[in-house]
Amino acid sequence: MSSIPRLPDELTVAHVAGIIAASMVVIRLLCPAVITYIMAGQLKDTETASTWTLASASLVSSIWPTLLRTDSARSGGGVRTTIMVACKAIPLLGLMCAIAGVVTPLGLGEEPTALAPRTATFEYVKDDSVYRLGTSPRGKHPLSRLCNGEHLGGSAVVGPCPYSNTEVVYVDNPDRSGFRVELPNGYNTSVPQEPREIFSSGISGSTVSSFFDIEWRQVTRQTSPSFNITELAVGMFRPLDTLTLQDQYRLVEGLIIDAKAGGIGFRNHTVPVALGRGATWEEDILFIEPSTACVNTNLTLDFEMISKSDKISNTVGDLVLTDRGGFSQLNTTLPTLESVDGQTDPDLQQRAYTAAWLNNAVTMLYLNVTNEKNKPVKGMKSFSYLDSAPGKTFPMPVAAYSRERYEGLRLSTEFGNYLRLGAEAPSLSRGALNYSNPFNISKADFTDIPSICAGTTYRDRANISNIYVACGLLRGAPERVDGGDPMLFEKGSKWSSPLYTCASSLRATIKTVHFSVNGTGIAGLNVLRVAPKTYAADGSDAPLWGLEDWGLRLDQFSPIWGLVSPEMAKKPNVTSVRKPHFNLIGTSIEAGLPSLLNLEDTQSDNLAGASFAQTVMNTVFKVVAEASDADTWGVWPTDLKGLGNLSMFRRWQALSQDSALVPQIINLMWTNIAASAVVGTRGVLGEVNSGINPAGPIPVRPIGNRITYDVRYGIPAALLLSWLGVIVVAAVCCSTCCGGGRTGFAELRRRIQQVSVGRVFTTFLHPEESTLTMSAKQWAQENGKRPIMVDAFASNASKLYTGSATLAIRAVEFLNRRAI
Structure with a gap:
């Protein structure tokens, strides 16, 4: 049986109740x-006789007979067993009652619980963090959109955007120049009302x-000479905080940040008011x-740390590429990517595997580990020989004055970058590199x-199947x-970095977010859980996602997408798909890259939903690339490589050793x-600063208290019961049954x-005036005031003295003589 736990250092109401109960027992x-x-x-x-009766009842029932061991506390001899058991049980039960009265309340507790749902009034809650301070005022910068036309003579030119009344005329120069x-x-540059109505038609009355x-x-304003625009609202970027180490959901101005698995939800934060102890509720959030x-390439880059000197700026020596099975155990069958609907299955795993296979195969050719078809002898099959084995190393070049830092993580769209092909003259890690590169x-x-991994280029149509995929090599x-x-x-320390190929896509989805509020400000607003x-x-009830489809290419415009109603999905130039997720459209191939996020450049327009996600992913694959771009990027405004931030390095180090992580x-x-x-600008109250299209009534569950009990404290009470x-x-x-049915209140009174x-x-x-059966009222009237002197004489205990009604007697002998 579990022992009763001791009281904690901090007393609760239940513990105080137990202490009070103990005090009352003592009292x-x-x-x-x-x-x-x-x-x-x-x-x-x-x-008087009544005085002796009343006094004896109090004296005998007190604790003194037990403490002083008087006659009434001793069983003596000749006591009938049933009577003795009954007499002993009474104080034991009293003791159990005392124990139960003290211990039982200790198990009481209370916890907050959600009460019955009710409607509530919501109001905006301000974020006091850097995310609000770094957010431009809403409503002052209209949405703007720029598009390109056909490539004439290989140059991108200005073109009208869909739904726009812009007229563009291309005029040949007279000199044919x-x-x-x-x-x-x-x-x-404005976004007309028609696309707003179409691609917002599926969210009416919701929090999505x-x-x-x-x-x-x-947001800022700038000129755009090529479009002959003197002032245009455009997006700009400045990093505000580092979230990769938090491993939690975080609420900031306009966003729900999932720093556990990755992703952001869009919500202008509001909370229910006038609910006292807070509430819980849920919302559907985009x-x-x-x-x-x-995919693990089963190749590693291994190196030894050396000291810097005046003649060499790098800190890495003895850099080698080690075959961990990536060469020697390569499946020689060329993988293929099936042509599938990108909205059904992006098949990222197969894309990453194809990239890994191609990266390793081309590297093997450079190192002359194997051969390609018809080389070196015509008619010779690929992989006819294999000059490698698990654990074999291949020295790699290290640039003499490279800014490359092997102490951190690296992600790049440049496959085979460890070979440094086309780079500056290398300072060899050991010996001389003698790869014949046949x-x-x-x-x-x-x-x-x-391009093979991504499957979509800037020359492809901007339709619902050509989804965005970025591929790269991660060290x-x-x-x-x-x-x-x-x-x-x-x-002198020795290190090893695994090489992976990765494929990333982006998707929009709706999740149910469970909120609670208990306090003021955004600090009192919490995310309890997020579930798909x-x-x-x-x-059949999955969201209906729509995309504008004008037959244009991805380098001409970034299409508008969104949740649409079935009626709007039938509009011209709108394609739709009913799926739980919508994979975003775009390309990561260099010629089609949207502007990267940095401190120097602004975005081309002010329509973040069309390109921000793709732009951010392109930035990820760029800013963690090799540091030969350090004049522009260095460690970027945020140390994503883990070069200077030890906590960041430790987190990446833990994740880098498991391909699943x-x-x-x-x-x-x-x-x-x-x-x-x-930032997200929509919440329960509708669009920020306008209140247009508010969500319907949101049921909330106010927080109340529920009584709890630790059953271990109820053991004494259970025994007592x-x-x-x-x-x-x-x-x-x-x-x-017993005693011929004589037990009853009359018998008890007698x-x-x-x-x-x-x-x-x-x-x-x-005896002629008093009996043991006369009523209490009659006895009190006739005998209660009779004076009785009780004395004891050791020499003659049975001698009777009359006159003043003096008595020295043994009660048991008297009762036996009277045959009562």
Whole structure:
């Protein structure tokens, strides 16, 4: 049986109740004992019969007979067993009652609980963090949109956007030196009402944000000479905070940030008011989240740390590429990517595997580990020989004055970058590199891998099937392999970095977010849990996602998307799909890259929902790339590589050693940047600053208290109740079965009168006037005031003195003689 736990250092109401109960038990014992002590001192040898009766009841029932071991506390001899058991049980039950009265309340507790749902009034809650301080005022910068036309002569030119009345005229120059663009009526950058109605039609009355509720967090104005625009609202970027180490849901101005798995939800934060102790409720929220799959190439980059000198700026020596099965155990069958609907299954795992296979195969050709078809002998099959084995190393070049830092993580769209093809003259890690490169592998042979993996280029149509996928080579944070301090890059230490290929896509989805509020400000608003919204097995109630489809290419415009109603889905130039998720459209291939996020450049327009997610992912694959771009990027405004931030390095190091966890690195990087880039402007109250299209009534559950109990504290009470049950059963049995049915209140009254001290005395002394069966009222009237002197003489205990009614007697002998 579990022991009763001790009281905690901090007392609760239940513990105080137990202490009070214990105090009352002590008082219950102490007060009668003190009173009877005083009463005993007030009694005289001669008192009336009623006085002796009343005093004896109090004296015998007090604790003094037990403490002083008087006659009534001793069983003596000749006592009938049943009577002795009953007499002993009474104080034991009293003790159990005292224990139960003290211990039982200790198990009481209370916890907050949600009460019945009710409607509530919501109001905006301000975020006091840097995210609000870094957010431009809403409503002052209108949405703006720019688009490109056809590529004439290989150059991108101005083009009208869909739904726009912009007229663009291309005029050839008279000298045939090219052409010029004329805008007779100027360039209209506004977003018309028609696309707003179409691509917001599926969110009416809900808390789900639309495409147009996603805005750049920071907005400025600039000129656009190529579009002949003197002032245009455009997005800008400045990193606000680092979230990759928090591993929690965080609420900031306009966003719900999932720093656990990656992703951001769009919500202008509001809370229910006038609910006293707070409330819980749930809302459906639009999330955009990255989805990544990574494949281990089974290759590692291993190196030793060396000291810097005046002649060499790098700190890495003995850099080698180690075959961990990536060469020697390569499946020689060329993988293929099936042509599938990108909205059904992006198949990121197969994309990443294809990229890994191509990366390893081309590297093997460069290192002459194997051969390609028809080389070196015509008719020779690919992989006819294999000059590698698990554990074999291949020295890699290290640039003499490279800014490359192997102490951190690296992610790049440049596959085979460890070979440094086309880079500056290397300072060799050991010996001289003597790779014959018999198949003339160059940097260009690796450049097609991202396109093959992504499957979509800037020349493809912007339709619902051509989803965004970014692919790259990830060099994990190095792990120390010589048994030394895993955090210390000391001279002579040896390290190993795994190489992975990763494919990332982006999707919009709806999740149910469970909120609670208990306090003021955004600090009092909490996310209890986030769960994907569930739908019917046949998907009939899944969201209907729409995309504008004008037959344009991805380098001409970024299409508007969003939740649409079935009626709007039938509109011209709108394609739709009913799915739980919507994979965003776009391309990550260099020629089609949207502007990257940095401190120098602004975005081209102010329509964040069309391109922010893709732009952020392109930034992730760029800012963690090699540091030959350090003049522009360095460690970027935020140290995403873990070069200077030890906590960041430790987190990446833990994730880098497990291929199942590696995708989190990219997902969290994307989330970290995206949180600073955009803000959601819709909440329960509708669109911020306008209140247009508010959500319907949101049921909330106010917080109340629920009584709890720790059953361990109820053990004494349970035992007491079981004893009570036994006693009740015994009483019933005695009333109906025992003693010929004599047990009852009349019999009980007679037995009490038989042991009433005053009545026994008067009946013995005045038998003609007092009996043991006369009523209490009659006895009190006729005998209660008779004076009785009780004395004891050791020499002659049975001698009777008359005159003043003096008595020295043994009650048991008297009762036996009277045959009562």
